[in-house]
Every structure is written in C-alpha cells, then in structure tokens.
Amino acid sequence: MPVSIHTSGGRDVWTGPLESVPADPLAATWAALDEVLDPEIPISVVELGLIYGVDLVDGVVNVRLTFTATACPCMEFIHEDISDRLTPEPWVERVEIVDVWDPPWTNGRITDQGRAKLKQLGVGV
Amino acid sequence: MTSFTEDELKRKVHEGYIVESPEEMTEGYRNALAVQLTVQADTELMSAPAYWMAARYAPSTNTQVSAHAIIQDELAHANIAYRLLEDIGESKEHLVYGRQPHEFKHPYGFDQPLDNWAELVVATGFFDRAGITLLTDVHENTSYGPLKRALVKIGMEETFHLRHGEVWMKRLSKAGGDAKAMVQRAVDWMFPMTIEWFGLPDEMKRHSGQLDYKLKGLSNDQLRQVWMASTVPLCEELGLEAPAHWDEQRGEFVLEYPFPCQYDAVDKHWAFDEGEISWDLVFQRWKGRGPMNEIYVESVQRCRGDVGRWLNGKMT
Numbered sequence: 001m002p003v004s005i006h007t008s009g010g011r012d013v014w015t016g017p018l019e020s021v022p023a024d025p026l027a028a029t030w031a032a033l034d035e036v037l038d039p040e041i042p043i044s045v046v047e048l049g050l051i052y053g054v055d056l057v058d059g060v061v062n063v064r065l066t067f068t069a070t071a072c073p074c075m076e077f078i079h080e081d082i083s084d085r086l087t088p089e090p091w092v093e094r095v096e097i098v099d100v101w102d103p104p105w106t107n108g109r110i111t112d113q114g115r116a117k118l119k120q121l122g123v124g125v
Numbered sequence: 126m127t128s129f130t131e132d133e134l135k136r137k138v139h140e141g142y143i144v145e146s147p148e149e150m151t152e153g154y155r156n157a158l159a160v161q162l163t164v165q166a167d168t169e170l171m172s173a174p175a176y177w178m179a180a181r182y183a184p185s186t187n188t189q190v191s192a193h194a195i196i197q198d199e200l201a202h203a204n205i206a207y208r209l210l211e212d213i214g215e216s217k218e219h220l221v222y223g224r225q226p227h228e229f230k231h232p233y234g235f236d237q238p239l240d241n242w243a244e245l246v247v248a249t250g251f252f253d254r255a256g257i258t259l260l261t262d263v264h265e266n267t268s269y270g271p272l273k274r275a276l277v278k279i280g281m282e283e284t285f286h287l288r289h290g291e292v293w294m295k296r297l298s299k300a301g302g303d304a305k306a307m308v309q310r311a312v313d314w315m316f317p318m319t320i321e322w323f324g325l326p327d328e329m330k331r332h333s334g335q336l337d338y339k340l341k342g343l344s345n346d347q348l349r350q351v352w353m354a355s356t357v358p359l360c361e362e363l364g365l366e367a368p369a370h371w372d373e374q375r376g377e378f379v380l381e382y383p384f385p386c387q388y389d390a391v392d393k394h395w396a397f398d399e400g401e402i403s404w405d406l407v408f409q410r411w412k413g414r415g416p417m418n419e420i421y422v423e424s425v426q427r428c429r430g431d432v433g434r435w436l437n438g439k440m441t
Contacts, residue, residue: 008288040285073194076187077288122277 009081010037010044017088025091026056032089033063036081039074043117045082049109052100059093061086066105075099127151138268138339145270147213155213157334158269160230161341162213163220165260166206167231170221172199172252174421179239179248191289195249198282205275212271222429226422227414234318236415237390243297243307244315250290251312251319251356257283258352259323259341266342291359298363309365314393316356316367321385323349325404353378368397390416 014035022028033054034046045051045065052064063082067075083095107125110118118125129137131153134144144150150158176196183189207217216223234252239245257280264276297304324330327346335341343351353369357378360367368381383401388394388410 008284039288040281042281071190073191074285076191077285077292121281122274 008037008039009077010035010042011081011084013037014085016085018090021091025089026054028089028091029054029056029061029086032085033082036078036085039077039081041118041121041123043114043121045078047111047114047117049105049111049114050078056091059091060096061092061094062096062098064098064100066100068105070101135337142268143270143273144268150213153334154338157338157340158272159210159213159215161263161335162206162210162272163215164230165263166203166210166220167229168235168256169199169203169206170425171229171231171235171421172196173203174424175235175237175239175417176245176248178424179242179245182242182245184242192245195286195289198286202279202282205279209271209275222426224422226419227412229418229422232322233411233415234315234322236418236421237314237318237393238417241307242293243304244311246290246293246297247308247311247315248290249286250294250359251315252322253283253286253290254355255319255322255352257287258348258355262343262348262351263341266339268339294359294365295363298365305364308363310393312360312365312367314388314395316360316369317382317384317386317395318388319352319356320349320369320380321407323352329404350377 016032016035018028030046030051033051034044036045037043038045038048041048048068050066050068052066053062054064055062063086065078065082067078072078079097082097086092086095110125115125127134127149129149129151131151134142134149134151134154138144144154147155173196176192176199180189180192180196183192207215207220210220211217239248260276260279260283264273264280267273267276294308297308299305324345327344330345333344336344357367357369357371369378370381371377372379382395382397385402385404385407387396387399387402387406389396
C-alpha cells in the first residue's frame with residue numbers, strides 16, 4: 001500500500017461508520033483502530049503497537065493505549081482520534097481509553113507492515 | 126561546474142530532469158536554489174524563538190510539551206535546510222551564527238512578538254499553513270532531488286503543527302467571550318501579515334528564477350489563493366472575521382482591504398483606512414525588520430558565544 005501524507009490522524013481516509021452491527025464487532029473495532037493514524041507519521045496506532053488491548057462489553061469499548069514516549073506531544077490528539085473514529089459505529093455506546101505505561105512501548109512493538117511503511121517513508125526504526 | 130548552459134538546464138528541468146548534485150548546476154541554478162533554501166531555513170529557525178517565547182503562555186503542561194515539540198521540529202527543519210545549503214558550498218556555521226539580525230531572510234511576520242496563547246495558536250494555524258502551502262508546492266515541483274526527499278519528513282511534521290493551531294483556534298473560539306475576542310485580535314493582524322508574506326503580486330513580479338529553474342511550481346498569487354482556500358473557510362466555520370471572501374464571478378478569493386497597506390508594528394494594526402501603498406514602502410518596512418528581529422536572532426546566537434567562550438577559556 002503506498003504511503004502518502006494524510007490529514008493529521010488520517011481523518012481523510014476513515015471509512016466508517018458501518019451501516020449495521022457486523023458479525024464480529026470486536027474485529028471491526030480493531031479494523032477501525034487500524035484507520036487511526038499517528039498525528040505525525042502516517043502509519044496507524046495499531047501498526048505502531050500503541051494498542052495493548054481492546055474489550056467490548058455491552059456497547060462500551062475499552063481501549064488500552066500507550067504512547068511512544070511519556071512526553072508524547074500528541075496524547076490528546078490520539079485520544080480524540082480514537083474516540084471520534086469509534087464513537088459513531090453502531091455497536092459503540094461509549095469509548096473508554098485507559099493510558100498504560102507498563103510495560104513501556106519499545107520499537108519492537110511496531111508490526112511488520114508498520115516497519116515496511118516506515119521504511120518507505122525513510123524513517124529508521 | 127556543469128556542461129549545461131543556463132537555457133539547456135532550464136529546458137531540461139521542465140522536461141522532468143532532476144538535479145542531484147552541485148556538479149550538474151549552472152551558476153544561475155545554484156544561486157536561485159541558495160536563495161530559496163536560505164529563506165526556508167531562516168524562516169524555520171526564526172519561528173523557534175518566536176514560538177518559544179510564547180509557549181510560556183501554555184495553559185497546561187501537556188500543551189506546553191506540544192508547543193515545545195513544535196519548536197523542536199522547526200529547529201530540525203531549519204537544520205535540514207542549512208545542511209542542504211552546505212552541499213552547495215554555504216557554511217551553516219556562518220549562516221546561523223555569523224550574520225547580523227537584519228541579514229536573515231525570514232518573512233517580516235516572524236519579526237513580531239507573540240504576546241499570548243491565542244497569538245501562538247493563530248501563528249501555528251496561519252503561519253504554519255503558509256509554510257505547508259509553500260513547501261508542498263516545492264515538494265511537488267522542485268527539480269532538486271535532495272530537497273524533494275527531505276520535504277517528506279518536514280511535511281508530515283507540519284501537519285501536526287497545523288492541527289495544533291487549528292484545534293486551539295476552535296477551542297478558544299467556541300469558548301466565546303474574552304477567549305474568542307483574543308483569537309479575533311490575533312486574526313486581525315496575522316491574516317494580512319500572512320497574505321503579505323507570499324510577496325509581490327504576479328503582475329509586478331520580476332523574472333522568477335525559482336520558476337525558470339523549476340524550484341517551485343506555483344506563482345505568488347496562486348500560493349496566496351491556496352492559503353486562503355483553507356484559511357477563509359476555517360475562519361468562517363469558527364465565526365471569526367477574516368478580511369477576504371470567495372468571489373463567485375471571479376472564481377477566486379478576494380481581499381476586502383487595500384493591498385498592500387501600511388502596518389503599525391507597535392499597535393499590531395493594519396492601516397486599512399489609509400489606503401493602498403506602494404510595494405517600495407513594503408520593502409522598506411521589511412528591510413527595516415520588525416520589533417523582535419534582534420531579540421530573536423540574539424536568542425539563537427547568544428549562548429553559542431557564551432558557552433564557546435567558557436569552553437575556550439577552560440581549554441587555554
């Protein structure tokens with residue numbers, strides 16, 4: 001997939017929301033999160049390895065999120081992007097985001113696809 | 126030096142030829158590139174002290190971290206452009222530390238003080254949008270390969286700066302009252318400041334080496350239109366008054382004030398009521414530089430001198 005410059009957070013490429021509740025809403029939640037791009041680098045928060053887990057109970061999505069640094073300048077934007085992407089989905093009543101600092105993020109968490117995109121962008125890992 | 130004549134190189138770059146090294150450059154190409162890169166580098170560099178002095182008005186620690194991240198990015202962008210200048214024989218050391226304040230080539234807008242949080246966020250919303258407008262055009266059109274590649278990283282980072290500015294403009298505008306009034310006051314002086322930044326109108330523009338050598342693609346007036354196409358709707362959405370609107374008949378954005386006009390840097394006031402002035406007067410104002418020119422340049426250069434002297438003192 002070619003990498004290009006997007007609106008911060010990738011809002012110009014978001015596809016959602018779906019018209020009806022899919023058979024596997026948890027998988028659809030992960031797919032939606034995979035559209036949320038880092039506010040600076042156009043790879044997704046899933047590809048960056050920022051998502052430690054997702055639960056879905058009675059319409060409440062609980063996202064366990066970490067950041068690449070404790071002084072990440074984009075924490076607020078990432079929260080906002082995740083919430084704005086997931087909230088309109090028909091199986092989502094509410095989005096809860098929990099910041100997780102332990103274990104700390106390392107670049108070992110970046111997925112292979114994320115690595116390939118970063119390479120294309122000329123960003124070393 | 127190159128085996129191309131000036132005319133041959135101008136023709137080749139318009140056919141898609143990408144210049145990769147100084148050996149391929151004619152003197153005219155090298156000089157036009159040096160001017161373009163110096164303006165780019167100086168603009169990035171001088172945005173750092175301007176933003177840094179205003180970041181102290183940040184309303185929270187996290188927000189201050191965001192502002193400082195922007196400043197760090199701007200310094201890195203400056204470093205990239207100065208580094209590219211070294212490839213064509215310029216000295217980064219001299220460009221950053223060896224010049225007098227008035228010799229820097231950044232726009233007059235970055236010689237102005239940013240006096241509160243609203244001014245900082247409108248600066249990142251307007252000035253960084255101008256930066257993206259100019260650099261996106263360079264990225265898409267430049268015939269200089271090393272610059273084209275360097276601009277990928279710069280473009281990605283500038284989108285975050287812009288978002289920071291626009292998100293905060295929205296927040297303050299939605300809050301209404303004093304917050305919105307402060308944003309409006311910032312818009313009142315920064316909108317015309319950014320319009321002027323794009324330079325002479327096309328009808329008066331002397332021969333442009335940057336277009337001839339395909340160092341950029343769009344003219345000054347076209348770039349002004351691109352900037353307004355994002356900025357005017359943003360202001361309308363936020364209920365802010367911007368002195369420009371879309372003209373259906375002309376199919377372009379038009380200004381609602383005499384352009385160019387005189388600016389009072391002390392009161393941050395554009396003298397719309399005094400009518401249009403000549404560009405000679407604008408150049409005179411630019412040449413005289415703005416109120417923060419010396420302070421900003423000194424803030425970049427000062428510690429280099431101090432620490433350098435301490436280190437030298439210890440070593441002798």
